[in-house]
Amino acid sequence: MTMNSTLAAAAAALILMTPMAHATGGSFLCENPMDMDRDEALEIAGSNHGLYQILMKTRENWDIAHMRAQCEAYAEGRPYEISCLDDRRNWDEIKAMVPEEYFGMSSESLTPHFQAIQNNTDEIFEVVDYCRDVGAIK
Known part of the structure; x- marks a missing residue:
């Protein structure tokens, strides 16, 4: 994992672990926030580390969209x-968000594609602020 993706994952985990993420009807907190x-x-990426990184970033983007939709x-x-x-x-949705051609590319060939999508780390903070502003989380 690159330094930026490590920081983004740590920031997302921190946000999901903090008390502000408690909602009136539930919480985005997980028992093991690093899982x-x-x-x-x-399972999807196999031994392709580049594809794994892209899937995890895409998972983060799916999470952000899902959290916003629930808020x-x-x-x-x-209902929420x-x-x-x-x-x-929904890993079928997450996988579908990844361009099909990435699944046939080498880990090294995927590096620029991963770097291009990891620059939106502020979105998690924006969705948490939105959720807090509407009262869905505290």
Whole structure:
């Protein structure tokens, strides 16, 4: 894992572990905040570390979108579920978010693609702020 992705993963874990992530109807907190369904990503990527990194970043992007959708549902009075995402992520959707050609590329060839998608680390902070602003989490 690169330094930027390590920092992003640590920041995401910290956000998911902090008390501010408690929601009226649940929490995004997980018992083991470092798990993040890594086994599923490893199963998809096999021994291709570059693809694994891309899947984990894509998983983070899926998490952010899912968290925002749940907080929007909360704000609009629609049904929502704010809870730990481990073992609840839709890996078919996550895999579909990765360009198909990446699955045939070498780990080294995927490096520039991974670097291109790891620059949006502020999005987790933005969604947490949004969720807090609408009262879905404290």
